[in-house]
Amino acid sequence: MTTRKLAVAALSLGVAATLAACGAAGSSHVVQGTVPPASTPTTAPVTSSTTAPQGTATTAPSGSQPSGSPSPTSADTLSTTTLNQVAAELGTLDTNLSTADDDLNNPQGDS
Amino acid sequence: MTRTFMTRLAVGVLAAGAVAGTVAAVPGVAVAASSAPAAGSTVTTTASATTATTAPASNPLCTPAGFAAAQQVVEAALAGRVSALDALSTAADNPANHLTAADRQTLQTSITTVELPGIQALQPQAQQATTCRALRLVARAMVVNFRVYIVMTPQTHLTVVADDETYVEGVFVNLEPTISQAIASAQAQGKDVTAAQNAFTDLKSQVAGAQSLTAGQAATVLAQTPSGAPGNWQAFLGARTNLVNARNDLHAAYRDAQQIRTDLQ
Numbered sequence: 355m356t357t358r359k360l361a362v363a364a365l366s367l368g369v370a371a372t373l374a375a376c377g378a379a380g381s382s383h384v385v386q387g388t389v390p391p392a393s394t395p396t397t398a399p400v401t402s403s404t405t406a407p408q409g410t411a412t413t414a415p416s417g418s419q420p421s422g423s424p425s426p427t428s429a430d431t432l433s434t435t436t437l438n439q440v441a442a443e444l445g446t447l448d449t450n451l452s453t454a455d456d457d458l459n460n461p462q463g464d465s
Numbered sequence: 466m467t468r469t470f471m472t473r474l475a476v477g478v479l480a481a482g483a484v485a486g487t488v489a490a491v492p493g494v495a496v497a498a499s500s501a502p503a504a505g506s507t508v509t510t511t512a513s514a515t516t517a518t519t520a521p522a523s524n525p526l527c528t529p530a531g532f533a534a535a536q537q538v539v540e541a542a543l544a545g546r547v548s549a550l551d552a553l554s555t556a557a558d559n560p561a562n563h564l565t566a567a568d569r570q571t572l573q574t575s576i577t578t579v580e581l582p583g584i585q586a587l588q589p590q591a592q593q594a595t596t597c598r599a600l601r602l603v604a605r606a607m608v609v610n611f612r613v614y615i616v617m618t619p620q621t622h623l624t625v626v627a628d629d630e631t632y633v634e635g636v637f638v639n640l641e642p643t644i645s646q647a648i649a650s651a652q653a654q655g656k657d658v659t660a661a662q663n664a665f666t667d668l669k670s671q672v673a674g675a676q677s678l679t680a681g682q683a684a685t686v687l688a689q690t691p692s693g694a695p696g697n698w699q700a701f702l703g704a705r706t707n708l709v710n711a712r713n714d715l716h717a718a719y720r721d722a723q724q725i726r727t728d729l730q
Contacts, residue, residue, distance in 0.1 A: 454708070
C-alpha cells in the first residue's frame with residue numbers, strides 16, 4: 355500500500371470511527387414530518403472503499419450526547435458508510451427542521 | 466411572504482377563536498390577535514404560501530340553545546391538545562434524536578408535569594360545565610394558560626433541531642484533525658492538494674458558522690413560556706432562521722468532506 359493510499363484510508367477510518375463512536379448510525383425521525391423536507395437531503399455518494407490501517411483512533415464529539423452504541427464497521431466499507439451516516443444525520447435534521455418550520459408556518463389556532 | 470403569513474396566522478387565530486368564541490368573547494384570543502406574530506422571517510419555508518388554515522364554522526356566541534354544541538367544541542379542542550402534547554412528549558423522549566440530557570429533561574418536565582395534567586384537568590370541567598360562563602372560563606384557560614400550539618410545539622421541535630445540529634457540528638469538528646493530517650500526508654507524497662485544502666478551509670468555516678448560529682438557540686427557545694405568548698413568537702422565528710442557516714452550513718460542510726475525499730483518492 356502506498357503512503358498516499360494509506361493517508362486516504364486513515365482519513366476514512368477516522369471519519370467512520372468518529373461517527374461510530376457517536377452512535378450516528380441509528381438515525382430515525384423524531385417526529386414524522388407533515389410536509390416535504392425543506393430541502394432534499396444530501397445524497398450520499400457511492401464510492402469505492404479503501405482499506406484502513408489498524409490503530410487509527412478518533413474521539414467522540416465533545417458536548418454531544420451519543421444515543422446508541424458504536425457498531426463494528428468493516429474496514430472495506432468505511433468510506434461509504436461514514437459519509438452515508440453523515441448524510442443520514444443531515445437528512446434527519448432536514449426532516450426535523452421541516453417539522454419545526456411547519457409549526458411556525460401553520461400555527462394551529464392561537465394557543 | 467409577510468402578508469401571506471399574517472393572513473394565515475389571522476386565519477389560525479380565527480380558527481381558535483371559533484373554538485373559544487363559541488362560548489362568547491374570549492380575552493385570550495383577543496390578546497393573541499392583537500399582537501399576532503409578524504412574519505419577519507427571511508427563511509424560505511416549505512409550506513405552500515397558499516395553504517390556509519380553514520376556520521371551522523361555529524356560532525360565535527354561547528346561548529342556552531347552543532350550549533351543547535359549544536361544549537362539544539371545547540371538549541374537542543381539549544382532546545386535540547392532549548394528543549398534541551402526547552406527540553410532543555414522544556418526540557422529546559425519543560432516544561434517536563440528539564437532545565442533550567438537560568434539554569430532554571426540561572422538555573419532558575414541562576410537557577408531562579405542567580401542560581398535560583393542566584389540560585387534562587380542564588377536561589372534566591368542560592364536561593361538567595352547565596353555563597356559558599363556566600365554559601368560557603375553561604376555554605380561556607385552555608388557550609391562555611397552556612399555549613400548546615404556539616409555544617410548546619415550536620419549542621419542542623426547535624430544541625430538537627438545535628441539539629441535532631450541535632451534534633453534527635461535533636462530528637465535523639472531531640474530523641478536522643484527521644482531515645488535516647490526511648491532506649498533509651498526501652502533500653508530502655507530492656500530490657496536488659490545492660482543491661482538498663480549499664475544501665477543508667471551507668469546511669472549517671462552514672462548521673464554525675453553524676456553531677455560531679446554533680449557540681444558545683436551544684436555551685433561548687426553552688426559555689419561552691406560555692405566559693410570554695404571543696410576544697415570544699419572534700423568538701421562535703429568530704431561532705428558526707438561525708437553525709435553517711446552520712443547517713445550510715452543515716450541508717455545505719458535508720459537500721466539502723465529499724470533495725476532500727475525492728481529491729485525496
